[in-house]
Amino acid sequence: MQRYLFFIKYALRGLRRGGQRVLIAMLAVGFGVMSLITMGTIAQAMQNAMETSPELVVGGDLRIAKSEMVSNEEISNLLAPLQAEGLITSYSPVSEFYEFMMRTADSSRIRYISRLFGVDPSAYPIVGDVTIKEPANSTLADLTSELGTTVITRDIADEYGLEMGDTMRLTSHDGEMSLAMPLTITGIVNDNPSHMGRRIYYSLETTEALFSETAIYDYVVIQTDQQEAAATAISEAGWFVQRADLQVLEQSPNDELFIFMVQGAGVLGLLVGGIGIANTMQVLLTQRKQEVGILKTLGYSQRDMIFIFVLEAGLLGVVGSILGALLSMVVANGIMQIFSNSSSLLMQWNPDPLLMGGGILIGIVTTVIFAMYAIVSVSSARPTVIFRRESKQGRSWRGIFTALGFYVLLAIPFSVVTSLFLGSVEKGIGILLFALAGLVVLGVGLGILTWVILRIMPTFNFNLLRMARNNMRKRAFSMIFAMIALFVGVFTLGFAMTIIQISLGQYAERNPEIEGYNLQVLTDTDTVPEIVSALETEGVEAVNARYSTSAGKITFDAVDNYWDNGALQIRSIPWDIDILEGPELGSDIGVYVYGPDEIELEGEMSYTALDGTVYTLPILGRYASSGETVLNNVYQPVISWETYESLGSPALNHVEVYAIADNAQVQAIASTIGQAFPDVMTTNSIDLMEELNGMFLNIFYFALSMSGLALLAGVMLIANVVSLAMMERRYEIGVMKAVGYTQSNVLLTIVLEYGLVGFVASIVAILGIQAMITFITLTQSAAEGMLFIEPITAIVILIIGLALTQATALTAAWAPAKIRPLAILNERAS
Numbered sequence: 001m002q003r004y005l006f007f008i009k010y011a012l013r014g015l016r017r018g019g020q021r022v023l024i025a026m027l028a029v030g031f032g033v034m035s036l037i038t039m040g041t042i043a044q045a046m047q048n049a050m051e052t053s054p055e056l057v058v059g060g061d062l063r064i065a066k067s068e069m070v071s072n073e074e075i076s077n078l079l080a081p082l083q084a085e086g087l088i089t090s091y092s093p094v095s096e097f098y099e100f101m102m103r104t105a106d107s108s109r110i111r112y113i114s115r116l117f118g119v120d121p122s123a124y125p126i127v128g129d130v131t132i133k134e135p136a137n138s139t140l141a142d143l144t145s146e147l148g149t150t151v152i153t154r155d156i157a158d159e160y161g162l163e164m165g166d167t168m169r170l171t172s173h174d175g176e177m178s179l180a181m182p183l184t185i186t187g188i189v190n191d192n193p194s195h196m197g198r199r200i201y202y203s204l205e206t207t208e209a210l211f212s213e214t215a216i217y218d219y220v221v222i223q224t225d226q227q228e229a230a231a232t233a234i235s236e237a238g239w240f241v242q243r244a245d246l247q248v249l250e251q252s253p254n255d256e257l258f259i260f261m262v263q264g265a266g267v268l269g270l271l272v273g274g275i276g277i278a279n280t281m282q283v284l285l286t287q288r289k290q291e292v293g294i295l296k297t298l299g300y301s302q303r304d305m306i307f308i309f310v311l312e313a314g315l316l317g318v319v320g321s322i323l324g325a326l327l328s329m330v331v332a333n334g335i336m337q338i339f340s341n342s343s344s345l346l347m348q349w350n351p352d353p354l355l356m357g358g359g360i361l362i363g364i365v366t367t368v369i370f371a372m373y374a375i376v377s378v379s380s381a382r383p384t385v386i387f388r389r390e391s392k393q394g395r396s397w398r399g400i401f402t403a404l405g406f407y408v409l410l411a412i413p414f415s416v417v418t419s420l421f422l423g424s425v426e427k428g429i430g431i432l433l434f435a436l437a438g439l440v441v442l443g444v445g446l447g448i449l450t451w452v453i454l455r456i457m458p459t460f461n462f463n464l465l466r467m468a469r470n471n472m473r474k475r476a477f478s479m480i481f482a483m484i485a486l487f488v489g490v491f492t493l494g495f496a497m498t499i500i501q502i503s504l505g506q507y508a509e510r511n512p513e514i515e516g517y518n519l520q521v522l523t524d525t526d527t528v529p530e531i532v533s534a535l536e537t538e539g540v541e542a543v544n545a546r547y548s549t550s551a552g553k554i555t556f557d558a559v560d561n562y563w564d565n566g567a568l569q570i571r572s573i574p575w576d577i578d579i580l581e582g583p584e585l586g587s588d589i590g591v592y593v594y595g596p597d598e599i600e601l602e603g604e605m606s607y608t609a610l611d612g613t614v615y616t617l618p619i620l621g622r623y624a625s626s627g628e629t630v631l632n633n634v635y636q637p638v639i640s641w642e643t644y645e646s647l648g649s650p651a652l653n654h655v656e657v658y659a660i661a662d663n664a665q666v667q668a669i670a671s672t673i674g675q676a677f678p679d680v681m682t683t684n685s686i687d688l689m690e691e692l693n694g695m696f697l698n699i700f701y702f703a704l705s706m707s708g709l710a711l712l713a714g715v716m717l718i719a720n721v722v723s724l725a726m727m728e729r730r731y732e733i734g735v736m737k738a739v740g741y742t743q744s745n746v747l748l749t750i751v752l753e754y755g756l757v758g759f760v761a762s763i764v765a766i767l768g769i770q771a772m773i774t775f776i777t778l779t780q781s782a783a784e785g786m787l788f789i790e791p792i793t794a795i796v797i798l799i800i801g802l803a804l805t806q807a808t809a810l811t812a813a814w815a816p817a818k819i820r821p822l823a824i825l826n827e828r829a830s
Contacts, residue, residue, distance in 0.1 A: 582621015
C-alpha cells in the first residue's frame, strides 16, 4: 500500500513540476473532449429534431382532404357521426398558410413567418405535443381559447424580440391576403411535433375571423383505432384519405450523412487532441529520463515506471477532460444557437449527463492511449544508457517502423472508443480509417510541397531567413500534423467564404441596385387617399397603386393546370408593366396575361365571382413587369378599370401603394407611415434585402463556427509544436544570443519559420477549395458558371492563414526567447 501511495504522490509531484508542458497537454486533452462533447450534443439535438414517424408525418392516424378548402360545418357533418359511433376518437381541422409577413403594433418593420396554423386547440395535435415555454404550465387550449389570441414559436420570439402581450398584424407574402384583425401573443411555443420553427398557432374561431371565410380548412387530422374502417367510410364520402399505417419512412441519407459528419468532426477533434497529447508527452517524459534512471537504479522496475506515468497521464486526462466538458457547455450552446438561426429546426441544448460523463471517460482513456508510446519508450530505457547520455541522433528506419507499429496497435482501443461514441463498429472503424487516409494523403502532399519550397526558396542573403529555412528542413516532419489541422480550418473557412460570396453575388446580380419603386404599403381602398397624401408629404418622387379583386376563380381555354390565386390586377395606366402584345391598356374590354404563361391570345378567360356569377373576357395581349425589383413582381391577369366595371365592379381585396423614395430615407419613411397608420403593412427594399442577407449571414456564421473549431485545433497544435520546439532549442537559442543575436532576431526567425508553415497550409487549402469547386461544377450542371473563387477571396484566405500561424508562433515563443544565454549554457554544462 505504501508503495502505491508513493507512486500517487510522485505522479502528482511530476504534474506540478511539469509547468507549461503539462498545461499544453491539458489544453490538448480539453480541446479533444470539448470537440467530442460539443459535436455529440449537436448531433444528438439534430437527431431528436429530425426524428419522425408515420403518425407525425400524417399528423395523426389519418389525414383527410378535398380538392378544395372546406368549412368546419362540412367537416363536422362528416366526422361527428363517425365519432359518435366510436369509429374515430378525435379530430382537428387544420388551416395551413405559407409565407406570411408580420408587423407588431409598436414597429413598422415587417417580419417573415413560414407557416400559420388554425387548429382546434382542444384536440390538436393528434400526435405529439405542443409544449409551451411561456407562461409555464400552460397548454395550447389555455392560450388560444379567446378570439384573436395566438402563440408563436420561440425562434420568432427570440429573433424579433417579441413578448407576451404584443400585438401583430399579418398579410400574405405577395400581399394578396391582408388580415385585418390584429392578433395578441399569449404564449411562446417551446417545441412542436415536427420540431420546426417560424410557426404561429391560433384557434378555429380566430381562423374564420382572420380570413372572413368559413371554407378555410385545408385538411383534417384524425385519431382512430380503426384506420381501415374509418378510411373506407371517409373515402366513400368523396374525401382523399392518407393513412399512417401505410406510410413507409426512411431517414434521408443526407440527414444521416450530415449527422455522421458532425459526430465524425467530434472524433477528429479528439484525434487532433490525441496527437497533441502524444507530442507533448514525448518531450515531457524524454526530459525526465534522468529520473527514470535514478528510480531504476534504486530498484524500481519498468512496470513501476509505466504505472507512475500512466497514473500521471490519467490524472492529466481527468483535469483536461473536465475542463473540456465545461467548455463544451458554452461552445455547444453557441454553435447550436447559430445553427438554429440558419435553419428552421427547433433545436434545444440540453446537457446530457451520460454524454458528458462518457466524454470525460473517453478523454481520460484517449490521453492514456496517446501517451502510451512515450511512456513505454522512456520507461524501457536502461539506466546505463541514460547516465552515459548515449542517444542516437536522428530517426532510424527501425525506430520509425517500431513507432508506427505501436500506434497501429493503439488504434485498436481508440477504435473501440470511437465505436462506442458513434454507436456503430463500422462507423467507428470507418471514421478512423478515413482520418488515417486523410492524414496520410494530406501529410504526403504537404510534406512534398514543403520539401520543394525549402529546396527552391531563395534567402536573398538574409541570414535569419537562411536559418529559418535550415531549421524547417530539420523539423519539417514535426510540423506536418500542425499543417494538416491548419489546412482543415483554413479550407473550411475559405470554402464557406467562397460559397457565401457567390450566393451574395448571385443575389446582387438579380437585384443589381435598389432603384425604382422601393416602398410598399398594403392597405384597404378607403385609406388609400390618406396614405398617398402622407407619402407625398414625406417628399417621395412617385406614388402609384395596384388594386386587386377579391379571390374568385379564374380559368382559361385549353389550359388545364393554370396556377390560380383567384385575383385580378386592375390598372388605370401601365405604370409597372410593359404591354408586349395587344392594344393599349384601356382601349378594349379584355384581359392581359403574364408573358411567360403559355396561354393562347385568341382564347378567353372565365372569372367566377364570389357570388357565383361567371364573366367571360377575351385575351387581348401579354405583358411583362417593368422596372422589376424585389417589391413589385406582377404575374396575375391584368385588366383596366373599364373592364373591371364591365364585371360588375366585384369587391376589392386590398391595395398596394408603391412609392419611390431616397434609399437613405426609405426606412425612416416606412417607419413614419407605419406609426401613423397602425392597421397597414409597410415594407421597403432595404429591409427586405437585410432580411434575405441575414439568412446568408446566419449560414456563414454557422460555417464560421465549425471552421473555428478546426482553426482552434491548428492553433493549438502550432502552439504545442512551437512551445516544445523552444524547449528543445534552448541551447540553440543560448548560443545565438551568446554570439550577438537579440531576442528580436530569435523571434523573427521563429516568425519566418512558421510563416512558411502557414503559407504552405493556406496555399494547399486554396487549391483544395478550387478542386472542390471544380468537382461540384463537373457533377452538378446547375453550378456551371456560378462557382469560382475570387482572387480577393484567395488573398484573404492566405492572409488569414499566415497571420494566424505567425501570431500563434510569436505568442508561444515570446517568453522562451527572453531567457538569458548564461542561464541556458550553465544548464547545459550541468
